[in-house]
Amino acid sequence: MPSKKMRKSKEEKAKPREKIRRKIAEALELPKDVTLNVPRLTMIGTSNLIIENYKGIIEYERDKIRVNTSIGIISITGEGMIIREITSEDIMVEGEINSLIFMK
Amino acid sequence: MLFLRLWNYIRGYVIIFVEGYFLEKFINMCIHRQIFLWDIKKQNNSAMLLKVSIKGFKLLRPIARKTRCRVRITKKRGLPFVINRYRRRKTFAVGAIVCIILLYVLTSFVWVVEIEGYETIDVQVLTDKLESLGVKPGVLKYGIDTDKVVNEMMLSIRELAWIGITVKGTKVKVSVEEAIKPPELIPKDVPCDIVAAKDGIIKTIIAKNGREMVKPGDTVVKGQLLISGEIPNKNDPTKTRLVHAIGMVNARTWYEERCKVNTVLIEKERTGTVETNYSLVLLTKQIDLFHKDVDFEDYEKVEVRKGISLGEDFVLPFGIIIQKFHEVRKVEREISLEEAKQLAASSAHKDVLARIPSTAQIVDTRTEFKQNEDGTIEAVVIVECIEDIGVTRKIGG
Structure with missing residues (x-):
């Protein structure tokens, strides 16, 4: 199939490109979340959590949210949590956050 | 957020x-x-x-x-x-449009003419003249040619030094500057004397041109010759030379003012009973709303005007007038001798200061009190000044 071939060739191309990118980024001291494709977590007190660069949500309850990211699943437990905003780039959780667990 | x-x-x-x-x-x-x-x-x-x-x-x-x-x-x-909810309500849309049009129409008229800066000119004269030139409440503001009005005003009222007219919102602001009347001057080449403008005792006399006729210490009366413009010829006493006298004549002058104050004052006191009348102001007309007759023997009238305006300059032609009539009764109050004296003195002092010209220098102020038999206190304020009392007068004029 031509489309599969195309993707494969793209991936092969992307690998050395990624390497170069990482090296340049380290040399220039750019923030890692931009270059390494890892999520960036921002917390404001215990009431607000913003996860940028995530993959998707796995579970959503008022007392537990699990979010899939490139470094594994982030499990958030708390009380009365709502998803204030959700876009393809970031997710903003509001409520009483009690714990964050990173499951690799 | x-x-x-x-x-x-x-x-x-x-x-x-x-x-x-x-x-x-x-x-x-x-x-x-x-x-x-x-x-x-x-x-x-x-x-x-x-x-x-x-x-x-x-x-x-x-x-x-x-x-x-x-x-x-x-x-x-x-x-x-x-x-979407309001899309089908035609009357609502029509009402909104009518409201906007009405607001636009109403704000294109002049509703208030404000005049400021006048002191001696009668306001009535100004408003009458402005009215005749078409600047009055109720006219279209686009019809006012400010340049033309300014020119006409300057030509017809001679006391004006400057007039500025600006149309701002529904307000016409007229600011005037009055001309200061120049003193009547006798041309330099016309011979003249200097005479006393008022009574006084000469303190100093300096003649720059002309002959001194009085000495310091002399008492002069109003109209007395102070510096003569006639200079006799030394060689021929029968012939005189006429000059334009110039000089300064400083003299002591006195101003006196009396004021009587009764120790029993009659004051008006509000009884607390109030009658209120309301009037509507529509365009330039006043409509009375259920006016009651005020049957107070004696009252104070307080009028409050409330207009509706958008911002400061867009005055709309609607408003209400609230008239409050406070019933008053006369109350006799006895004041102490000291208080009466103070009242009389300050009143007399104020009166006397109003009469003293601004160029005069006040040297001394004396206050005397007299107690009359009818229970009144009389204050006499005498102010001593030093001022130039010389005024020019044409010789033979």
């Missing part, structure tokens, strides 16, 4: 109730298809409330079908829904 909320309101959004067992999948699919969701609140195990834009909501159907969720709108919010 506020901006975002406002934006969402303008675009319009719906609060939906989603019921199903794959709610996370539903959210993920929405994100994947670039549908923006916010304020997601889980209700129970299998239901949640969330907000989504109108545009996004239309794309939800296939996702809901795939994830086997049931979607139900609970609330519609935002401007599009409000507009």
Whole structure:
């Protein structure tokens, strides 16, 4: 199939490109979340959590949210949590956050 | 956040109730298809409330079908829904348009003419002249040619040094500057004397041109010759030379003012009974609303005018006038001797100062009190000044 071939060739191309990118980024001291494709977590007190660069949500309850990211699943437990905003780039959780667990 | 909320309101959004067992999948699919969701609140195990834009909501159907969720709108919010609600109300739209037109029409008239800066000129003269030139309440503001009005005003009223007219909103602001009358001068080449303008005792006399006729210490009366413009010829006493006398004659002058004050004052005191009358002001007419007759023997009238205006300059031609009549009764009050003296002195002092010209230098102020037989206190204030009392007068004139 031509489309599969195309993707494969793209991936092969992307690998050395990624390497170069990482090296340049380290040399220039750019923030890692931009270059390494890892999520960036921002917390404001215990009431607000913003996860940028995530993959998707796995579970959503008022007392537990699990979010899939490139470094594994982030499990958030708390009380009365709502998803204030959700876009393809970031997710903003509001409520009483009690714990964050990173499951690799 | 506020901006975002406002934006969402303008675009319009719906609060939906989603019921199903794959709610996370539903959210993920929405994100994947670039549908923006916010304020997601889980209700129970299998239901949640969330907000989504109108545009996004239309794309939800296939996702809901795939994830086997049931979607139900609970609330519609935002401007599009409000507009939609009012779209069929024709009278409302007509009313809104009429209101805007009316506001525009009303603000294109002049409703207030403000004059400021006058001191000696009668305001009536100014308003009458302005009225005759077409600047009065009720005229179209576009019809006022300010340049023309300014020119006409300057030509017809000689006391004006400057006049400025600006149309601001529904207000016409007229500011005037009065000309200071120049003193009547006798040309330098016309011979003249200097005579006394008022009574006094000469303190110093300096003649720059002319012959001194009085010495310091002399008492002079009004009209007395001080510096003569006639200079006799030394060689021929019968012939005289006429000059334009110039000089300074400083003299002591006195101003006196009396004031009587009764130790029993009659004061007006409000009894607390108030009658209130209201009037409506429409355009330039005044409409009285249920006016009652005021049957107080003696009263004080307080009038309050309340206009409606948009900002400071857009005065609208509506308003109310509230007239309050406070009933008063006369109350006799006895004041102490000291108080009466003080009252009399300050009143007399004020009167005397009003008479003293600004160029005079005040040297001494004396206050004397007299107690009359009828119980009144009389204050006599005498102010001693030093001032130039010389005025020019044409010889033979």
